[in-house]
Structure formats: C-alpha cells, structure tokens
Amino acid sequence: MGLLVFRCPASGARIVTGIHTDTGSLAKVRSLSVKVYCPHCNTTHLIMAGHGEVEPMIVPRFSPSHETAHPRA
Numbered sequence: 001m002g003l004l005v006f007r008c009p010a011s012g013a014r015i016v017t018g019i020h021t022d023t024g025s026l027a028k029v030r031s032l033s034v035k036v037y038c039p040h041c042n043t044t045h046l047i048m049a050g051h052g053e054v055e056p057m058i059v060p061r062f063s064p065s066h067e068t069a070h071p072r073a
C-alpha cells in the first residue's frame with residue numbers, strides 16, 4: 001500500500017492525494033479520469049488515474065522501549 005501521488009499538469013509539482021492504494025489497484029482504474037485538487041494551482045485538475053504514481057508510505061517505527069525509557073535526571 002502507498003499514497004497515490006499525481007504530478008500537476010500545469011506546474012509539474014507533486015500532488016499528494018491522501019488516497020491509499022497499491023499498484024495493482026491503480027492498474028485496474030488507470031483509464032479513469034479523476035478530479036484531483038491541486039494546492040499549487042488552487043484548482044481541480046482532471047487527471048488520468050494511470051498518470052498517478054503509488055508512493056510507498058513511510059511509517060514511523062513505533063519503538064516502545066524508546067518511548068518508555070526516560071532516564072531520571
């Protein structure tokens with residue numbers, strides 16, 4: 001799973017949609033046009049889903065031992 005990311009057709013800037021998908025699911029809908037709000041142009045672009053990319057999510061590692069280890073000063 002990753003985040004669906006598009007490239008703005010006007011400025012070429014990255015648009016992170018917040019949609020979670022994977023490359024397999026994206027391939028099935030690649031011919032669909034989706035409305036993507038672009039914060040760079042402050043407008044909505046109609047972009048083919050297949051033009052999007054799946055960006056692997058960076059999940060911060062939860063480390064309980066570090067969270068609870070508070071050495072007394």
Ligand SMILES: [Zn+2]
Nearest residue numbers: 008010038041
């Ligand atoms: Zn744009």
